[in-house]
Amino acid sequence: MRDFLWLIMIILYLGLAPVLGVLASGYDRVVTARMQGRQGPPFLQPYYDIMKLFQKEAIVVNWLQTAMVVSFLMFTIFTGCLFFAGGDILLVFFAHSLAEVLLILAACSANSPYSNLGAQREYIQMMAYEPMTLLVAIGFYLVCGSFNVADIIQINMPAIIKLPGFFIGYCFILIIKFRKSPFDLSTSHHAHQEMVKGLTQDISGNVLGIMELGELYENVLLVGILALFFITREPWTWLLAAVCCSVVYFLIILIDNIFPRVKWEVMFKYTWLVTFGFAGSNFLILMMLRR
Amino acid sequence: MKLSKSPWLLHYDASSCNGCDIEVLAATTPRFDVERFGIINTGNPKHADILVITGGVNNQAKSVVKQIYSQMPEPKVVVAAGICACDGGIFKDCYNIMGGVDKVIPVDVYVPGCAVRPEALIDGVVKALAILDQKRDAMKSHAACEINYDKNSDTKEKNQA
Numbered sequence A: 001m002r003d004f005l006w007l008i009m010i011i012l013y014l015g016l017a018p019v020l021g022v023l024a025s026g027y028d029r030v031v032t033a034r035m036q037g038r039q040g041p042p043f044l045q046p047y048y049d050i051m052k053l054f055q056k057e058a059i060v061v062n063w064l065q066t067a068m069v070v071s072f073l074m075f076t077i078f079t080g081c082l083f084f085a086g087g088d089i090l091l092v093f094f095a096h097s098l099a100e101v102l103l104i105l106a107a108c109s110a111n112s113p114y115s116n117l118g119a120q121r122e123y124i125q126m127m128a129y130e131p132m133t134l135l136v137a138i139g140f141y142l143v144c145g146s147f148n149v150a151d152i153i154q155i156n157m158p159a160i161i162k163l164p165g166f167f168i169g170y171c172f173i174l175i176i177k178f179r180k181s182p183f184d185l186s187t188s189h190h191a192h193q194e195m196v197k198g199l200t201q202d203i204s205g206n207v208l209g210i211m212e213l214g215e216l217y218e219n220v221l222l223v224g225i226l227a228l229f230f231i232t233r234e235p236w237t238w239l240l241a242a243v244c245c246s247v248v249y250f251l252i253i254l255i256d257n258i259f260p261r262v263k264w265e266v267m268f269k270y271t272w273l274v275t276f277g278f279a280g281s282n283f284l285i286l287m288m289l290r291r
Numbered sequence B: 001m002k003l004s005k006s007p008w009l010l011h012y013d014a015s016s017c018n019g020c021d022i023e024v025l026a027a028t029t030p031r032f033d034v035e036r037f038g039i040i041n042t043g044n045p046k047h048a049d050i051l052v053i054t055g056g057v058n059n060q061a062k063s064v065v066k067q068i069y070s071q072m073p074e075p076k077v078v079v080a081a082g083i084c085a086c087d088g089g090i091f092k093d094c095y096n097i098m099g100g101v102d103k104v105i106p107v108d109v110y111v112p113g114c115a116v117r118p119e120a121l122i123d124g125v126v127k128a129l130a131i132l133d134q135k136r137d138a139m140k141s142h143a144a145c146e147i148n149y150d151k152n153s154d155t156k157e158k159n160q161a
């Protein structure tokens, strides 16, 4: 019966993640526009964008890039399925990093200097947030005694009570992962980006559509990990998780609209400071309590 | 789904006096909120559907204009903004001016004005969207849109010679 349930979760993820991703991103764009005193695009604009990209021809700079972008989508979906099937959260993070590396390789394979610079910055961003993702996995292990998502959602009280520092650290790196300012160093959906389109510079037409689809799957996965901080064996905590995730998402949009860009050195410093300041001290306290 | 619901725009200054460029930038500011139509101002030709181009194109800009045009994936439309971009304007008889964007690449919509008004420009872009959809339908029905870059550009040189 349990296996059957996880199968349903995988199918739901495959089918609903793009829908949820599009709705979230549409909400983001409308709210952003309202914050700036504009009317903003239609709510379904991200859907129109992706459908348009799939109708356009792709200018392929080399076949390797296309292959890498397709693999990025595949690995992201694989990672998401692993997570929503209740798999090992360490493995989820590793597979996710691999997907990210494929994207960097795709950008590196092109000759455009913007693309290469975007790839370098994406690499630096990864170095900045990877320690936090590892710490999140370790934090869940300390609280639940297991790396399995299936076990983590069976705990007695929400993990955030014991892991507030980890939660703050994870929210911080979400700003990087969602490509929001001030940390939109490698690429961004906004026109204010300093490197034109950075990472996605040489990815065009339907190949860009594949990449955008991958990012939708990725965003849903990241929000899913955020929800883990709230979910317990009580069914009502799923509702709590949904509410809290929406609040965090709104705060990220707010931050995006308040702060200008930073330089990568500053990002690096702050991310590690937050990681080791909040998650690190939280970790030490947990370790002492375990004694 | 129609392509025109999500037009991404690229702006290039092909040797204009900057008057039109300021108007183009004004039209993409939050005041006019072109994102209402799903329009995004992108700096990347490979992501763009609409090329808004200003100025009468001088000799140096000619190759750049051609390259930008060729880097945009099909289907795509070109909007010539300002009278200089339409036919050379007051610079028409300069020794180094091609005399309009359509001497170099095919133009779909001409928006006159010196400088072009933001309202007129937005109107022109919205007109271009209808053409974008037509081109997409043409692509679907395998009627290949053959583009002959040099067909027009040589005439001016010949005339000058």
Ligand code: SF4
Binding pocket: B016, B017, B018, B019, B020, B021, B054, B055, B081, B082, B083, B084, B085, B089, B090, B113, B114, B115, B116
């Ligand atoms: S049309 Fe007028 S404002 Fe525009 S580029 Fe020409 S001279 Fe300048």
